[in-house]
Amino acid sequence: MKEGPDIALIGSLIGDPARANMLTALMGGRALTATELATHAGITLQTASSHLSKLEAGGLLSQRKQGRHRYFQLAEDEVGLMLENLMGFAASRGMNRHRRGPKDPALRKARVCYNHLAGDYGVRMYDSLIAEKQIEVTGDDLALTPDGQNRIEALGIDYSALKKSRRPICRTCLDWSERRSHLAGSLGEALLTLFIDKGWAKREANSRAIRFTANGEKAFSELFPQ
Template sequence: MEPDISAIASLIGETTRAQMLMALMSGKALTATELATSASITSQTASSHLSKLVDGHLLVVRKQGRHKYFQLRGHEVAELIEKLLTLSAAPNTSSIATGPSDPKLRESRVCYDHLAGEVAVSLYDALVRQGYIADNSSETLITDSGKAFFTNMGADIAKIENNKRPLCKSCLDWSERRNHLSGTLGQWILEDLLSKGWARRDLNSRMIHFSSNGKTLFNKKYGIASI
């Protein structure tokens, strides 16, 4: 028998559940009540939805005291949602025509485990321009000079390369409609800039807030031309 794709799709195909999943695209683990309030429903309803999402293997749950922390099951689930995002954003751009309600969200946000938005697209372009990654329109690769560059930045390339997941992967940005960097390297960049204190996650959204100093350093280190 072919697997039944409708089971998983119908889990996502419900507005409130979809809202919860989008909230979890921040990569953070959220409690049941946090997810309930973010989707504007009661805790009873949220509980029902969340158990369905866990049963459907889209979420994992970790119990901690009297709290239950929910998270996306892994990057595979995140990638599925990304694909849905780009397909959802594509056709309506002309018909809805209104810009994004939140310009800050358009500028920089988290896409599960890597950076997205204008900043991420600029970063991608800058890395290509400097020859650290190569985008030959078929696939995205890290170059030798790129490996040297990231090693110099403090990354353990061998470690993050030794993974089933691709090191580099271009991921279509739904707001910019251009490539940004995903994969384990994209993951490292996000973790690195958070640990360096250049930016911090928003508490309640997928947004990323750069400090003005952090933004300057980020642009300088990665050779991004600031306007």
């Protein structure tokens, strides 16, 4: 028997087309019901329930109950990061499941990657924070600098709350459309929440795309110059 992590098991869980479609649907960061996930996967509810049980047993999904309904979501940040990296690898090899459609430009410009901003805007934000020395890179580690801490607190983000979280404050995530890094971690999530709460951006219905308003575009460019 071979020893070490069982990547074949993870591969088999993700490799089924129906399960892959359900996982991709959950990359939007919203918890969905089994019925909604069955629709995304194009399968019956009974079949979806079987797939969801396997994904939950494999540690890729978790569920929560609200009244009579059960909602499914990605188990943790690492699952979203893994899926985004796989999407980037597939895209770099030309392994696309469909022809490009009208939604692709919007997704490539700005979209939700589980709980943070991805696409061109996500990469621009990360690059700007690095260039302005708000974030420093040491090997594979990222950290907010004192200037960065002051800046996010000036924006209304509670840095002390980010520090209390068990999740990393800053981490990189490989962007599947840009093939470069964008900002993940609790700071990445807090910044996306900030943009939406301020009315600078909103999520498109039934899509991972994020649409910035004219004022939002201006504010974003001032905060994160290229």
